[in-house]
Amino acid sequence: MSGLVWIFVSAMFVSNFTLAMFLGLCAFLGVSGKIATALRMGAADTFVLVLTSLAVWFLNKFVLAEAPYLRVIAFIVVIAGLVQIVEMIIKKASPTLFRELGIYLPLITTNCAVLGLAMIQTNKGYTLGEGVAFALGGGAGLTLALVLMASIREEVELADVPEFARGVGLVFIIAGSLSLAFMGFAGLFSAA
Amino acid sequence: MSATARDDLIRGVWRENPVLVTTLGLCPTLAVTNTVANCVAMGLATFFVLVASCYLVALVAKWIPGEIRITAFVLIIATFVTVADMAIEALAPDVHKALGAFIALIVVNCIILGRQEAFASKNPVLNSVADAAGAGIGFMVTMLMMGTVREVIGNGTLLGHRVLPASYEPWVVMMLPPGGFLTLGTILLLIKWKKVRKPAVADAPAPAAAASGAVSGGSAA
Structure with missing residues (x-):
């Protein structure tokens, strides 16, 4: 059990998908303008991550053991299918959210966090439970990074920033500072 | 071609x-x-x-x-x-x-x-x-x-x-994740800065002002 907790904590803070492993940056830059949207995007991401983790475990166990060279192709097809389903569900359940997420919802398919999770889970040989813990931790970490970023950006909107610094360059500098802060969590493990 | x-x-x-x-x-x-x-x-x-x-x-x-x-x-x-x-x-x-x-x-x-x-x-x-x-x-x-x-x-x-003398104390952080964000952010800021400056330099009436603008722009890049 403590193994699962460590995988969760490690995925959330120490090797945070966005700030330490650079996965899912497009969405990170695209939908981190408002806290509410960021939260929902994080939730949608986490949902897809968990589904992917389950699907990847199943694929690895029953299909890909025979044909490991098909890994990348099989994963991407499954992910594309899953995202399509999630998209249909959200469109039906919450049209407002569907509009807010816009292009970034189908783009979860090409969100490297999802494929990255699939590859890392396979490389590390996680079991079903470990995979889900990893996906939940990764999703939580991603949401945390999105919300932190959105909170800072909402404030920056009101600040008197020089003209040349408005836009994506500044966002990267902020992300760098956040990433520096998250490096502090690396100490969690040497202590353990 | x-x-x-x-x-x-x-x-x-x-x-x-x-x-x-x-x-x-x-x-x-x-x-x-x-x-x-x-x-x-x-x-x-x-x-x-x-x-x-x-x-x-x-x-x-x-x-x-x-x-x-x-x-x-x-x-x-x-x-x-x-x-x-x-x-x-x-x-x-x-x-x-x-x-x-x-x-x-x-x-x-x-x-x-x-x-x-x-x-x-x-x-x-x-x-x-x-x-x-x-x-x-x-x-x-x-x-x-x-x-x-x-x-x-x-x-x-x-x-x-x-390439740098052994006495140089490396900024290890540049090799680590934050360094990636900071480097790309700085490059993007420099590009944007030059872009914002360009029209101002072109509009400047006095050639001396334009020249000084170009010099400071060049030194930053």
Whole structure:
């Protein structure tokens, strides 16, 4: 059990998908303008991550053991299918959210966090439970990074920033500072 | 090579640089640029996948129905990524290990899908290959810029050779994740800064003022 907790904590803070492993940056830059949207995007991401983790475990166990060279192709097809389903569900359940997420919802398919999770889970040989813990931790970490970023950006909107610094360059500098802060969590493990 | 194909090639390298201008393909740009050697390997692999898959897409695009084109494009990309992945694993196992999951992640590099959707699916083969090669070179140039800055400042070496004196205390942080964000952020800020300054310099009535503007702009770059 403590193994699962460590995988969760490690995925959330120490090797945070966005700030330490650079996965899912497009969405990170695209939908981190408002806290509410960021939260929902994080939730949608986490949902897809968990589904992917389950699907990847199943694929690895029953299909890909025979044909490991098909890994990348099989994963991407499954992910594309899953995202399509999630998209249909959200469109039906919450049209407002569907509009807010816009292009970034189908783009979860090409969100490297999802494929990255699939590859890392396979490389590390996680079991079903470990995979889900990893996906939940990764999703939580991603949401945390999105919300932190959105909170800072909402404030920056009101600040008197020089003209040349408005836009994506500044966002990267902020992300760098956040990433520096998250490096502090690396100490969690040497202590353990 | 016809004039338009040459335009398609050149456009992607700088004016529409995929990373710096359209901010696509950021994940590998930040993740594997901690040493120049990694940048070269990643740049070449991405270049290969980009050109090969755009070539194939341009060839078969007219037979792919619109509804399933994205899926078809992604499958084509995934096939070439698998080829690249196996080739790197066979030729350079060390590099394969250093790049880790990021070779497989070329599949989800938005530059590739972006070029296919925006260009290769609607243009002749020659132009598509030129366009893909341009974007690939643009990507590589940006990677090398990042890699050089990060390796020299973060480790005092270039391609493993020491370039700064031994007394230089390396900023290790530049090799670590935050360094990626900070380096790219700084490059983007510099570009934006020059862009914002340019019209001001052009409007300046006195030649002396224009000259001083150009000098300070140049020293910053």
